[in-house]
Amino acid sequence: MSEALWVEKYRPKVLREMVNQEEIVSRLEQFVKAKAIPHLLFAGPPGTGKTTAALALARELYGEHWRENVLELNASDERGIQTIRLRVKDYARTMALGDVPYKLIILDEADNMTSDAQQALRRIMELYSRTARFCLIANYVSKIIEPIQSRCAVFRFQPLEREDVIERLKFIAEKEGVKVTESGLEAIWEISKGDLRRAINTLQAASALGTVDAKTVYRVVGRVTPEEIREMLLLALKGRFIEARECLRELLITYGLSGIDVIKMIHSEIMNPKIKLEIPDEARVELADIAGEINFRMVEGADEEIQLSAFLAKVALLGRKYRIG
Amino acid sequence: MSLPWVEKYRPKSLKDLVNQEEAKKKLLSWLESWSRGKPIKKAVLLYGPPGCGKTAIVHAIANDFNLEVVEVNASDFRTATALERTIARTIRERSLFGKRGKLALLDEVDGLSPLQDAGAIEAIVKIVEKSRIPTIMTANDPWDPRFRDLRNISLLIEMKKLNRRDIVTVLKRICLKEGIKVDTEVLRIIARRSRGDLRAAINDLQAIGEGRRVIRVEDLDILMPRASQLNMFEIVRTVLTAKTPEQAKSVLTLPSLDYQMLFHWISENLPYQYSESMEALAAAYDALSRADVYFGRIKRTQNWSLLSYALELMTAGVAVVPGKPRFRFVKYSFPQRLKLLSKMKETKKIRDSVLSIIAKKCHVSRAVANTEILPYIKIIYSENPEQGRKILKWLGISEDRFRSLS
Numbered sequence: 001m002s003e004a005l006w007v008e009k010y011r012p013k014v015l016r017e018m019v020n021q022e023e024i025v026s027r028l029e030q031f032v033k034a035k036a037i038p039h040l041l042f043a044g045p046p047g048t049g050k051t052t053a054a055l056a057l058a059r060e061l062y063g064e065h066w067r068e069n070v071l072e073l074n075a076s077d078e079r080g081i082q083t084i085r086l087r088v089k090d091y092a093r094t095m096a097l098g099d100v101p102y103k104l105i106i107l108d109e110a111d112n113m114t115s116d117a118q119q120a121l122r123r124i125m126e127l128y129s130r131t132a133r134f135c136l137i138a139n140y141v142s143k144i145i146e147p148i149q150s151r152c153a154v155f156r157f158q159p160l161e162r163e164d165v166i167e168r169l170k171f172i173a174e175k176e177g178v179k180v181t182e183s184g185l186e187a188i189w190e191i192s193k194g195d196l197r198r199a200i201n202t203l204q205a206a207s208a209l210g211t212v213d214a215k216t217v218y219r220v221v222g223r224v225t226p227e228e229i230r231e232m233l234l235l236a237l238k239g240r241f242i243e244a245r246e247c248l249r250e251l252l253i254t255y256g257l258s259g260i261d262v263i264k265m266i267h268s269e270i271m272n273p274k275i276k277l278e279i280p281d282e283a284r285v286e287l288a289d290i291a292g293e294i295n296f297r298m299v300e301g302a303d304e305e306i307q308l309s310a311f312l313a314k315v316a317l318l319g320r321k322y323r324i325g
Numbered sequence: 326m327s328l329p330w331v332e333k334y335r336p337k338s339l340k341d342l343v344n345q346e347e348a349k350k351k352l353l354s355w356l357e358s359w360s361r362g363k364p365i366k367k368a369v370l371l372y373g374p375p376g377c378g379k380t381a382i383v384h385a386i387a388n389d390f391n392l393e394v395v396e397v398n399a400s401d402f403r404t405a406t407a408l409e410r411t412i413a414r415t416i417r418e419r420s421l422f423g424k425r426g427k428l429a430l431l432d433e434v435d436g437l438s439p440l441q442d443a444g445a446i447e448a449i450v451k452i453v454e455k456s457r458i459p460t461i462m463t464a465n466d467p468w469d470p471r472f473r474d475l476r477n478i479s480l481l482i483e484m485k486k487l488n489r490r491d492i493v494t495v496l497k498r499i500c501l502k503e504g505i506k507v508d509t510e511v512l513r514i515i516a517r518r519s520r521g522d523l524r525a526a527i528n529d530l531q532a533i534g535e536g537r538r539v540i541r542v543e544d545l546d547i548l549m550p551r552a553s554q555l556n557m558f559e560i561v562r563t564v565l566t567a568k569t570p571e572q573a574k575s576v577l578t579l580p581s582l583d584y585q586m587l588f589h590w591i592s593e594n595l596p597y598q599y600s601e602s603m604e605a606l607a608a609a610y611d612a613l614s615r616a617d618v619y620f621g622r623i624k625r626t627q628n629w630s631l632l633s634y635a636l637e638l639m640t641a642g643v644a645v646v647p648g649k650p651r652f653r654f655v656k657y658s659f660p661q662r663l664k665l666l667s668k669m670k671e672t673k674k675i676r677d678s679v680l681s682i683i684a685k686k687c688h689v690s691r692a693v694a695n696t697e698i699l700p701y702i703k704i705i706y707s708e709n710p711e712q713g714r715k716i717l718k719w720l721g722i723s724e725d726r727f728r729s730l731s
Contacts, residue, residue, distance in 0.1 A: 003715035005698070008687055046697070051688045076690035077681075109690050201701040208709035224700040239603055241596050249662060253669045256676045261696050297614055301621035305662060306592050310607075310614035313596075317607040 006204045007197050010172050012049075015056045019196060020164045021049050024155045028053065032060045035100055039125060039134045041110075041149060043141040044157025047195030050137045053157075054106045057135070061104065065097045069104060076109040081117040088124055092132040103132050111138035118145045125151055159194025168196065169203050173212065178203070180212040187217035226255055229265045236312040237279065237319035244312045252305060259304025263295045263311070283322045290314045330531040331524050334499050336385045342378055343491045343523075348484045352386055355480055359459050360390075366480040368453045368460040370434075372467040373484030375656045376522030379463040382484070383430050392428040392459075409448045429460040435469065450474050465656060492516040492526050499530060500540075507540045514542070520654055528556070558657050561590045565598040566652050570641035577636055588616070588639055589660040595643065597655045604648035612642030675729055682720055703730075 003009075012018045015025045015032070031037040037057075042050040058070040071091045078084050088105060096103045113121065122145070125134055134152070138144055141154060166185050173180045184206065192199035205224075206216040232247035251257050257265075270287045279287075294311040301307055336342040339349050348371070358365045371379050387394045397412050412429065431449065453460050464472070467481060496512045512530075519526035534540050560576045564587075567573035576582065592613055599606040619635035622628065680691040683698050706713025706727065717727055 001715055002718035003712065004719045005687065005702070005716055007698075046693075055688065072688065074684065074690045076692055077684065108688065109693075112690075197697060201698065205701040205704040205708075208705040208712055220701070220704055223704055241600070241603075241606065245596065249665060253662075253665050254672070256673060256680075256695055258692060261692070294614070297618050301614070301617040302624050303588075303617045303620070306588075306610075306613050306617045309592060310610035313603070313607040313610035317603045320603045 005201070006172055006176070007200045010168075010175075010200065011052050012056055014060060015053065018049055018052060018056065019168050020160055021053065021157055024053065024157065027155075028057050029060075032057065035061070037061070037104075037133055039129075039136075039152040041136045041138065041141070041144065041152035041154045042157060043138050043144075043154060045139060045159050045194065047192070047197035047199070048157040048159060049196070050157050051106075051108060053155075054108075054135045054137060058104050058106070061100055062098055068097045069100070070106060071103065072106045072108070074108045075117075076112045081113070081120040084117075085120065085124055088128060088132065092128040096131070102130070104135060105132050106135045106137065108137045109139075110136040111140050111143035115145055118148055122147050122151070160196055161194070162189055165189055165192070165194065165196060165199050169199060172200065172203065173207075176207070178207040178212060180207075181214075183214040184212040184217050187214040188212075191217070191221050225265050225269065226251060226257075228255075229262070229269055232312070233266060233269060233315065236315040237324045239316045239319055241312060241316050244316070245309055248305065248308055248312065252308075259298050259308055260295065262304075262308060263291055263298065266311075267291045267295075279324060280322060283318060283324075286318055287315065290318070329528070330499060331527045334495075334502070334527065336378075336381050338389050339382070339385050342382055342385050343495055344487060345378060345382065345484050348382060348482050349386075351480070351482045352382065355482075356386060356390060356459060364459065366478065367456065368462060368475075368479040369482055370467050370472075370475060370479035371461055371463045371482050371484060372465065374465060374486045374521060374654070376519070376524035376526075377484045377487055378523065379484055380430070380432060383428070383461050383463070387428050390428075391425060393425045394428050394430050396430045396432060406444075406448075409452060412449075412452050427458045429456065429458055431460065431462040433464070434462045434472070434475065435464040435466055446471060446474055450478055453478055486521040487523050488521070489513065489516045492519060492521070492523055495523060496526060496530050499527065500534065503534065505534050505537060505540060507534070508542060511540050511542055522654075532556075557586065557590050560587060561594050561657055564591060564640050564644055565594065567640075567644040570637075570645050573640040573644035574637065577640060584636060584639075588613075588620075589663060590657075591639060591643060593660040593662070594655075594657045597657065599650060601650040602648045605646045605650060608646035608648075609643040612638045612646070616642065672730075675726060679722055679726065679730060682722055686720055699730075702727075 015029055018025050040054075042053060044050055055070075055072075059066045062069045071087065073084060073087065075084070078087070084107070091105065092103060107121075110118075110121075125148070136144065136148070136152060141149065141156070166189060169185055169188060170180070172178075180203070188199050188202050188206075192202060202217060202220050202224075203212060205220045206212045209216040209219060228247045228250050232244045232251070235241075235244035235247065248262070251262050252259070267288060270284050270291065290311060294307050294314075297310075298304055298307045339353070342349065352369065352371075355365055355369055371382070373379055384394060412431070434449070449462070462475065462479065467476060493509065493512045493516050496515060497507075497509070500507045500512075515526050515529050515533075518529065560579070560582070563576050564573050567575075576587070577584070595609055595613070596606060599609060616635045616638035619631050619638070623631050623635070676695075677691065680694045680699065683689075683694040683702075684691045687694065687698055689698065702713065702716055705716060714724060717724055
């Protein structure tokens with residue numbers, strides 16, 4: 001017996017099943033009805049339904065032939081624009097099946113492309129505009145170059161509302177026969193905010209621990225972020241730099257996290273009021289500032305471990321200033 | 326390249342080992358207590374500065390007693406279980422040389438990392454208590470609080486830092502055997518540079534004297550920089566202990582310097598040299614971080630004229646910082662991270678293949694799969710294996726493969 005992850009099992013198959021995003025849904029439905037869609041750019045925070053909308057749109061547009069007519073690429077995983085160009089070319093060369101005269105290319109995490117790659121993408125969009133439509137998905141519109149933005153109909157996905165998220169969680173819990181308490185739902189909302197993917201994953205993981213209440217939810221949360229993150233911060237604050245660096249290496253190598261992943265986790269650890277780092281609030285703000293600077297340098301620089309080591313050394317200095325440890 | 330002289334001239338017997346009379350006496354009586362069947366303590370913790378002969382004394386005494394040394398370099402193991410397995414196995418294994426007795430050597434126990442080797446110390450204590458063969462551990466600093474349990478089960482034997490005369494004696498002996506004519510003054514200079522580290526002194530002598538018949542003081546002047554060129558340890562030391570930007574930058578003129586390698590070496594060893602001042606450590610790392618930003622820009626734009634800024638930051642910028650601690654001798658090490666990376670290649674391959682499957686099935690990138698999906702599957706699998714297996718089946722990932730993810 002196999003069992004799907006709930007995020008996939010309960011991913012809406014058609015547009016009208018989508019959680020909220022009503023205006024976007026109704027416009028997309030009009031495109032489907034007219035069988036004419038422009039290039040699309042879906043932008044918004046994680047877990048708000050961008051990929052779901054793209055896939056649902058594809059299903060409705062092509063019906064049973066949707067798989068043959070849709071190419072799904074993830075810009076983060078496809079190395080370089082050349083791969084994209086080749087795959088798109090190969091794909092767009094053949095005629096679309098069915099009564100829609102073009103194919104759909106979904107390019108997820110498009111904001112992870114360098115601006116050079118985006119320039120090239122813009123050319124590709126022009127070259128194949130007769131045979132292919134693009135649906136670009138990104139967290140930030142601002143990271144997409146303007147010439148691409150201007151070629152696309154831009155849709156901004158809003159973070160989901162509390163009621164929407166909780167209602168969806170209740171729906172899934174009921175279908176799955178899982179016991180949830182109000183405090184459990186509240187806790188899931190608290191940690192996921194408008195990110196439905198995270199909310200549903202948390203629900204499923206917490207249900208493996210028993211009744212979904214605040215306790216099980218926070219146990220899950222505590223284990224999703226590797227404990228080394230917190231341990232590393234505390235060691236650095238106490239001035240135990242070398243041990244902190246050992247933790248860092250564990251995170252980068254054993255957990256396979258990227259430097260950006262690590263600094264983001266550090267940031268949410270610092271700023272999460274539920275997790276007490278036992279440092280004064282002004283130190284927390286200073287820490288966040290240091291994290292931001294290192295995040296910036298990491299994007300500019302070449303070596304993540306060195307940047308993060310520099311971060312830890314600054315944290316150690318801060319720890320001294322506030323006499324921690 | 327012929328055999329390293331440190332190996333070639335490693336003392337074969339206690340009587341060949343210079344100085345350390347006290348340590349020899351204690352070690353002898355301890356080992357004799359074993360042969361009487363009633364050891365004073367089951368283990369010895371041998372401590373002293375680098376290059377004073379800790380490893381050498383163990384091999385020498387083993388030779389004298391005709392014992393086989395089973396050596397485990399503790400810093401190679403990252404978990405207690407791995408350590409336990411290896412030591413237990415080596416101790417259990419029958420000697421290749423018939424019925425010779427055995428002596429276990431756990432070299433560099435202070436190379437154990439306190440975090441990752443959590444449990445390693447307890448593991449060693451357990452092994453020693455069970456073991457029926459004499460065990461010797463070596464360390465630079467035995468007073469680290471985390472060694473408390475080790476100290477309790479061990480006889481502590483100190484080895485002194487060698488003085489210049491001892492070192493000159495050994496160097497002279499080597500020159501005689503190699504047929505090199507050398508002025509004592511040359512050997513004194515080498516000895517002084519080594520700061521009591523005989524291993525470093527022998528390495529220097531070999532770098533200068535290999536293949537020569539005569540060494541004069543002038544040769545030393547010319548050859549010193551080239552000798553240290555072969556040695557990243559010396560280059561790093563030059564940078565980290567430099568008092569002026571010029572001294573620190575001097576290493577950049579060494580021909581065929583691998584500056585990327587140097588970058589890793591500096592980053593690895595900086596915290597050891599600067600550990601006494603957080604202010605200096607943070608400032609030096611900031612310089613490395615800015616150097617790295619230049620490297621990133623060079624990589625992206627191929628603007629190599631930026632290289633000199635990066636190189637200056639990683640040498641002078643690191644060496645000349647406020648609050649820099651006074652010079653003290655610290656042992657440097659090869660960048661652990663390069664070691665780890667090559668070790669972890671296989672793990673990474675497995676991880677990537679698992680992430681690719683999840684990425685495809687859940688319409689996300691591998692990076693998102695790693696942070697937003699995999700951790701939840703792990704929790705489900707560990708809390709409710711039956712449900713976890715169902716999810717793995719749906720993904721098409723075998724249970725074995727999933728479990729091999731650390």
